[in-house]
Amino acid sequence: MVLPWRGSARLWYALRVGGACALALFVAACCQPQSSGPPGGPPATEGEGEEETPPETPVYTYQVVNAYPHDTEAFTQGLVYEEGLLLEGTGLHGKSSLRRVALETGAVIQQHDLEAAYFGEGIATVGDRIIQLTWRENRGFVYERASFALLGQFQYPGEGWGLTYDGNRLIMSDGTHVLRFLDPETFEETGSVRVRDKDRYITRLNELEYIKDEVFANVWQSDYIARIDPATGSVTGWINLTGLLASHTKQRPPDVLNGIAYDAAGDRLFVTGKNWPLLFEIRLVAARIATPNASTPN
């Protein structure tokens, strides 16, 4: 089943989004940091007068609580925790899949392969359904959660990167600094926010996870996760995951960090990377925050 899409609405939408993206890319290019830090990482703050420097955005580091095997054939693009298991969406043409994976062994319990024409991206669960985006095919897939049976498809303009669900809305990234909100039944866009840290737009937002009223977002080609207030788009904190894989293996990361999942009942946070041999449960540590006396780890 392909959900109906109104042609005129699509054209209007494409024009609106296209124009907005062009402007956004121009603005984002103007706002890129001029000095230190990886792409998308915390902004440099040097060079300003002490009295005029705004409070720094908190930066968290991590403690590794557990490390679990992860399939190095999995080009991780979407990750969701599900009662002792993980749901994982993988990418690359000809290798894209939807999987159900045992957390502790990394064993693939169930798998649905996408046709080679599709490059799988973010996934999210909505009740008894799983939604999966594709990169540049403008196509989303809807599966029955238990069986992975394909229930339907939908279309959207622009690229598909990350996806998560806040209980009411799907939240989608597309490689820019914009998060879109989608109706989980019709997949129509219902709003959007532009993500910024102070006066700097944060682009390349990738895999997403909704955690306690915040959106956590991998920033592509960086070791950072942005913590975002979805009401405003403001980055409220950064998680610096530098050295995460190296802390357990001598292997160089085969590709970038990507994949965030949250066990709400157990308050456990999981992260991994594309083709990584390990998936980690981590605990956040407040490493550097604006107030010197408030550095207690949480």
Ligand SMILES: [Ca+2]
């Ligand atoms: Ca996720």
